[in-house]
Amino acid sequence: MISHHRYLSSQKWNAFISSMPFNLPTEVIGYSVLKQPIYAHSLGNGPIKVLIWSQMHGNESTTTRALLDVFDFLFQPSGKRLLEALTLMIVPQLNPDGADAYTRQNANGVDLNRDALDLTQPESFALEALFKRFIPNFCFNLHGQRSIFSAGKNGKPATLSFLSPAANQERGITDARTKAMQLIACIHKSLQEYIPGQIGRYDDTFNPNCVGDRFTSLGVPTVLYESGHHGLDYDRNFTKEVTVKAIISGLQSIASRDYLKQSIDDYNLIPQNSEDYVDLIIQNIEIRSEGHVYKNQELAIQYTEKKVGDEVHFIPICVDFAEKIDCLAHQVLTADEVFHEPYVDYTRGRTIEIS
Ligand SMILES: [Zn+2]
Incomplete structure (x- = not known):
């Protein structure tokens, strides 16, 4: 974005x-x-x-x-x-x-x-x-x-x-x-x-x-x-x-x-x-975190702003995951809409690439 x-x-x-x-x-x-x-x-x-x-x-x-x-x-x-x-x-x-x-x-x-x-x-x-x-x-x-x-x-x-x-x-x-x-x-x-x-x-x-x-x-x-x-x-x-x-x-x-x-x-x-808001929730995603695999999760994304030339880029950061994320989102997408792979290696605060 x-x-x-x-x-x-x-x-x-x-x-x-x-x-x-x-x-x-x-x-x-x-x-x-x-x-x-x-x-x-x-x-x-x-x-x-x-x-x-x-x-x-x-x-x-x-x-x-x-x-x-x-x-x-x-x-x-x-x-x-x-x-x-x-x-x-x-x-x-x-x-x-x-x-x-x-x-x-x-x-x-x-x-x-x-x-x-x-x-x-x-x-x-x-x-x-x-x-x-x-x-x-x-x-x-x-x-x-x-x-x-x-x-x-x-x-x-x-x-x-x-x-x-x-x-x-x-x-x-x-x-x-x-x-x-x-x-x-x-x-x-x-x-x-x-x-x-x-x-x-x-x-x-x-x-x-x-x-x-x-x-x-x-x-x-x-x-x-x-x-x-x-x-x-x-x-x-x-x-x-x-x-x-x-x-x-x-x-x-x-x-x-x-x-x-x-x-x-x-x-x-x-x-x-x-x-109460995150920018994006991604549904139906497999989370791999600290040696565990969590199937069919929701991943919460918050954007951080970065100036690039005279534009502002919104960089997606992982902030939470759960079976059902307890917050509101400005956008909800499914994993197959944003990722080539159906899983994410999760660390809180990690930047991820989404398409
Ligand atoms: Zn102010």
């Missing part, structure tokens, strides 16, 4: 931006470890300010691609009306070095979402300085999640997940959290017609070094968006489409104040993310 869209380098993104049919107001808010500019775009002049950043994890490109369509929307009549109520500050690639290397971390190997308090990295510092200068009323923290998550126990993948991060160790419901929860409830409702039952909610364990937790603790409602998986959409094109809807829905709810009609209960009813 190969994706041509998941790898979104800074060069590729900058080319997308410059090919847009309109001029995006642009400023440099800082420089990455490898001295690349970090760009922000300010749009609108409304009284409510929303700070949005994406790709703080370099290999999470789907939300950044979604922003291209959001920009497009904002230059349409309905988008322009929204910009009378809102002022947006958007940082599409907070971690351009990680985007180029297709890594979660920045060029120093640091996870920027564990550096919000320490501010050891120039990218973290740039976001913090922008936050202090812009003084947002709301923040959207855009991420991508792996294909392992289901939305609760309904047998559906978490194509999108959300979190209103905790503001303190006690995970109390502060004013900022309440607003973020109401907003997420609103977005959840608006997306049910597109992805019914496919939205999950993350665990709210407090970590002051996570950006969302920090900004929430400073009193600003912050919504964590996680673009997830659906079927065989490893390019995440469908996910990108629903992410666009989710971002626009969030902005519309803020502008219209519709979120105030939702309750915390509506948020708490969103099913919790659960790690």
Whole structure:
């Protein structure tokens, strides 16, 4: 399996931006470890300010691609009306070095979402300085999640997940959290017609070094968006489409104040993310493991991502086998569909070739 869209380098993104049919107001808010500019775009002049950043994890490109369509929307009549109520500050690639290397971390190997308090990295510092200068009323923290998550126990993948991060160790419901929860409830409702039952909610364990937790603790409602998986959409094109809807829905709810009609209960009813999926289950396979032979088994495969040139390759890794695998899969095949030999030499974590 190969994706041509998941790898979104800074060069590729900058080319997308410059090919847009309109001029995006642009400023440099800082420089990455490898001295690349970090760009922000300010749009609108409304009284409510929303700070949005994406790709703080370099290999999470789907939300950044979604922003291209959001920009497009904002230059349409309905988008322009929204910009009378809102002022947006958007940082599409907070971690351009990680985007180029297709890594979660920045060029120093640091996870920027564990550096919000320490501010050891120039990218973290740039976001913090922008936050202090812009003084947002709301923040959207855009991420991508792996294909392992289901939305609760309904047998559906978490194509999108959300979190209103905790503001303190006690995970109390502060004013900022309440607003973020109401907003997420609103977005959840608006997306049910597109992805019914496919939205999950993350665990709210407090970590002051996570950006969302920090900004929430400073009193600003912050919504964590996680673009997830659906079927065989490893390019995440469908996910990108629903992410666009989710971002626009969030902005519309803020502008219209519709979120105030939702309750915390509506948020708490969103099913919790659960790690229930593998990418592939192969049925009717003979497993040879540690001198034993197990007939008619199911083999669970998880893909690991590898950047090859400007593509992302999904490498199959064996993770489990059993007579009946106790998890969900995005794809189920039989051994004769994928192997020349009707057996597999199994070791957990081993890479296998499938056709
Ligand atoms: Zn992330």
